[in-house]
Amino acid sequence: MPSDARPPLAAPTCPTEIAVELADVSFGYDRRRPVLTGIDMQIPRGKVVAIMGGSGCGKTTILRLIGGQLHPQAGRVTVAGQNVRDLDRDGLYALRRKIGMLFQFGALFTDLSVFENVAFPLREHTELPEELIRDLVLMKLNAVGLRGAWQLRPSELSGGMGRRVALARAVALDPMLVMYDEPFAGLDPISLGVVGQLIRKMNDALGITSVVVTHDIYESLKIVDYIYFVSAGRIVARGTPDEVKSSTDPFVRQFVDGESDGPVPFHYPAKALAEEFAHAG
Amino acid sequence: MPADTIAFVVRRVGRATQSSIARLGFAARFFALVLYHSPAALKRLQLTLREIYFSGVLSLVIIVVSGLFVGMVLGLQGYDTLNRYGAGDSLGIFVGLSLVRELGPVVSGLLFASRAGSAITAEIGLMKTTEQIDAMEMMAVDPLARVVAPRFWGGVISMPLLAALFSVMGVFGAYIVGVRLIGVDNGTFWGNMQSGIDFWPDVTNGIIKSVAFGIAVSLIAVFEGYDSKPTAEGVSTATTRTVVGASLAILALDFILTVFMFRGAA
Numbered sequence: 395m396p397s398d399a400r401p402p403l404a405a406p407t408c409p410t411e412i413a414v415e416l417a418d419v420s421f422g423y424d425r426r427r428p429v430l431t432g433i434d435m436q437i438p439r440g441k442v443v444a445i446m447g448g449s450g451c452g453k454t455t456i457l458r459l460i461g462g463q464l465h466p467q468a469g470r471v472t473v474a475g476q477n478v479r480d481l482d483r484d485g486l487y488a489l490r491r492k493i494g495m496l497f498q499f500g501a502l503f504t505d506l507s508v509f510e511n512v513a514f515p516l517r518e519h520t521e522l523p524e525e526l527i528r529d530l531v532l533m534k535l536n537a538v539g540l541r542g543a544w545q546l547r548p549s550e551l552s553g554g555m556g557r558r559v560a561l562a563r564a565v566a567l568d569p570m571l572v573m574y575d576e577p578f579a580g581l582d583p584i585s586l587g588v589v590g591q592l593i594r595k596m597n598d599a600l601g602i603t604s605v606v607v608t609h610d611i612y613e614s615l616k617i618v619d620y621i622y623f624v625s626a627g628r629i630v631a632r633g634t635p636d637e638v639k640s641s642t643d644p645f646v647r648q649f650v651d652g653e654s655d656g657p658v659p660f661h662y663p664a665k666a667l668a669e670e671f672a673h674a675g
Numbered sequence: 676m677p678a679d680t681i682a683f684v685v686r687r688v689g690r691a692t693q694s695s696i697a698r699l700g701f702a703a704r705f706f707a708l709v710l711y712h713s714p715a716a717l718k719r720l721q722l723t724l725r726e727i728y729f730s731g732v733l734s735l736v737i738i739v740v741s742g743l744f745v746g747m748v749l750g751l752q753g754y755d756t757l758n759r760y761g762a763g764d765s766l767g768i769f770v771g772l773s774l775v776r777e778l779g780p781v782v783s784g785l786l787f788a789s790r791a792g793s794a795i796t797a798e799i800g801l802m803k804t805t806e807q808i809d810a811m812e813m814m815a816v817d818p819l820a821r822v823v824a825p826r827f828w829g830g831v832i833s834m835p836l837l838a839a840l841f842s843v844m845g846v847f848g849a850y851i852v853g854v855r856l857i858g859v860d861n862g863t864f865w866g867n868m869q870s871g872i873d874f875w876p877d878v879t880n881g882i883i884k885s886v887a888f889g890i891a892v893s894l895i896a897v898f899e900g901y902d903s904k905p906t907a908e909g910v911s912t913a914t915t916r917t918v919v920g921a922s923l924a925i926l927a928l929d930f931i932l933t934v935f936m937f938r939g940a941a
Contacts, residue, residue, distance in 0.1 A: 461813050487815040501810035504802075518816045 408439045408570045410475040413603040414460055419469035421455060429455050430627045433469070442597050442604040444614045446649065447624035448658055453607040454498075456624070457573045460605065461493060462486045474570065491519055494564030494572040494602075498579055500556040502548040508535070508559050509544040515566045534562040537599075538592055554585025558592065565596055571603045572596070578610040586610070590617045611650055615639065623649060625658060702898050708819050709827050709897065716824035726829025730791040730893075734837055737786050742841035745782060746848025749773060753849070754857055767864040768871035770849035775872060775881045779842035781929050784888035786841075787834055788921035792896040795826050796917040799900025800910035808901075823901060827893045834889025835882055842881070880936040887928055892921040 414437040422428035429452045437443045445453050458464040459471050462478045471478045473489060481489060502511050512531045516522060522530070535541045538558040548556060557577060564572055574593060578586050594617040597604045608614055614621065615635040623631040623646060631638075631646045638646055648656035664670070717723060753769045799822060802808050811818045846868070853859040872878065896917050903913035 463809070463812065487817075490813055490815040493813065495810070495813040497806045497810055499805065501806035503807055503810075504805070515814050515816075518814065518821075 408474045408603060411439055412436050412472075413439045413441075413474060413571055414605065415470075415472040416456070416459070417470045417472070419459065419466045419471060421452075421459060421464060421466045425467075428627055430459075430466075433624075433627075433629060435622055435629065437603060437605055439603050440597075440601060441619040442594060442606060442617060444606045444608055444618040444621045445624060446607075446609055446611065446614065446621055448609060451624050452627045453609075453624055454575055457495070457575055457605065457607055460573060461490065461495060491567060492570045494567070494569040496557070496560050496564045496572065496574045496577055498576040499553075500548070500560035502551075502556055502560055502563070504548050506548075507544070508540065508546050508548070508551070511548065511559060512563045512566055514563065519567060530566070531562075534566055535559070537565075537596070538562045539588070552585070554581050554588060557581065557585070557589050561589070561592055561596065565600060565602070568600060569602060571605070574604065574606045574608070576608055577606060578608055578613050586613055590614075593617055630657075698902075701902070702894075705898050705901065706894055709824050709894070712817065712820040712824045713828065715820050717828060719825075722821070722825035723828050723832070726825045727833050728829075730787075730795065730826070730829045731833030731836060734787060734790045734833070735840070737790055738783055738837045738841050739844050741782065741786055742779075742844030743848040745778060745841075746770065746774065746845030746850075747852045748848075749778070749845065750849035750852030750857070754853055754859065763859060764863045765867055766849065766853045766859050767866070767868035770853070771846060771868040771872045772877060774842040774845040775877050777881075777929075777933075779845065780838045780881055780884040780888055781925060783838040783841040784834065784885065784892060784925040785922055787830075787837055787888075788892045788896075788925065789918055791830060791833070792892045792917045792921050793914045795830065795893070795896040796900040796903070796914045797910055799823070799826070799897060800903035800905075800913050803901070803903060804905040804907070804910060806905075818901075823897045827897050830893030830896065831886065831889040834892065835885040838881065838885035838888075876936060880932075883936070884929065884932050887932060888925050891924040891928055895921045895924060 414435070416433050416435040419430060419433040419435075420428060421430045433456065435445075435456070445456055447453050455464065459466055460473060460478070462471075462481065465471075465479050474492070476485075476489060478486070478489070502508075503514065506514065509531055512534050513527050516527050516530060520527075532541050532544065535544055538561055540555060540558055540562070543551070543555065543559075548559070551559060561577075577589050577593065581589060590613045593604060593606060596602065606614065606618060615638065618635060620634055621632065621638055622629055625645055631641065631643045633641060633646075638650065641647065641650075645657040647653070648658060654660050749770050750766065753773075754763055754766050757763050757765055757769060799808075802822065808818045808822065811821060850864065854861050854864050899913040899917045899920070903909045
């Protein structure tokens with residue numbers, strides 16, 4: 395199925411060709427230490443796009459900027475043609491109702507069952523009758539292979555199952571955009587493959603757009619359409635999976651080959667070794 | 676003292692004062708937002724009822740047992756002291772007034788802060804640590820309306836009921852000790868209590884105190900949880916701050932309210 399075609403049962407898709415755009419975005423929690431600098435990114439409708447980079451490079455901050463939890467100090471973040479910064483609280487909440495998000499460790503509500511977790515957005519934002527909510531929840535759980543686990547508590551789920559329940563919850567309202575924050579972190583190889591395939595299949599079946607923040611290069615190369623590499627708050631490389639595989643860019647090579655030293659240094663900045671141990675001589 | 680040291684101390688004091696004022700302002704704004712979201716939260720009554728269960732019903736054991744023992748001790752100590760002045764028969768009114776005016780609201784408030792207040796802070800803090808609050812915000816659900824306001828009102832509603840129960844259990848404890856064990860006349864015990872305690876101002880002022888304590892404890896508990904750092908250490912610090920802050924707030928409020936309420940009666 396072409397990725398920009400709208401399937402018959404899908405939710406309203408993004409009205410613009412470019413679902414998410416970051417234009418010259420800079421952000422820092424304080425002005426002396428910028429987290430992101432001059433980020434330019436375009437995420438086309440219907441595509442699965444990965445944002446990759448080492449820990450602490452600012453990947454998750456990009457998701458928070460897209461979701462309007464943070465606002466850039468410079469530049470513009472546009473989602474479905476709307477400048478996120480211009481939205482008031484109601485406007486932002488209206489936009490968020492069209493966005494699903496899967497958090498790093500699922501962020502399931504621990505006081506609710508699996509069923510109630512998936513039903514949560516439906517109960518909060520719709521007035522659907524209980525029978526319909528039940529059917530919708532079981533359909534979403536069936537899509538992630540966990541219909542039989544509807545009565546379990548989050549504490550009874552494995553990491554991979556929790557991530558799948560969180561995915562079912564993220565798509566409960568049939569969003570136009572789903573953001574995944576480290577969806578593969580801490581998963582065994584089987585769960586990792588399952589979650590990866592679900593992200594791709596959900597994207598294509600529901601006609602949504604997906605942004606995946608991850609540092610799992612191998613799983614990402616299998617499922618995404620395009621990859622941005624972020625290092626020290628800047629985009630340092632970009633390309634399709636094939637371009638990434640054949641890239642000679644030192645950063646991309648270090649990332650793909652898992653080298654411990656390179657453009658991303660092994661050592662945290664420190665004084666020169668000779669200077670540090672000068673007293674020994 | 677060198678000028679550098681003085682400047683350092685002044686800077687530290689200034690920064691601490693500035694930060695405390697900013698935090699107080701943030702807490703006041705937070706309280707206003709909780710009140711703003713309260714009508715929507717109270718419309719979904721089952722959310723608040725659930726919190727009344729967690730804050731109130733689950734605090735019953737500690738309130739009932741503490742009330743009983745405080746009443747029994749009050750009966751023993753009260754009788755011993757009153758009897759020295761030949762007023763042992765006034766045990767009923769002494770115990771009743773002490774509990775209804777003072778010990779009921781204050782001790783149950785302190786127990787409530789330790790049991791329910793710390794639990795509320797820890798729960799909200801852990802929800803923050805595990806990104807549940809963020810998840811709610813990203814689902815376009817305001818956590819102030821969905822999480823904070825029901826817990827706040829659950830505490831505010833539970834507190835006066837627990838204080839009343841504490842006083843009842845205290846009176847019962849004093850009755851066991853005073854009437855059953857020591858031998859104070861049953862009719863005198865209850866008769867003095869009935870004639871010496873007025874619904875207004877004694878009982879009413881006790882209720883007003885317990886409502887004020889309920890507001891203070893619940894507000895501190897939800898605020899500390901919501902403002903906690905999303906780490907294990909952050910949640911632990913927030914829980915401690917709730918217990919210490921709420922206890923001090925109860926004692927300070929108690930003094931202020933007592934001054935205003937019983938000024939005329941004293």
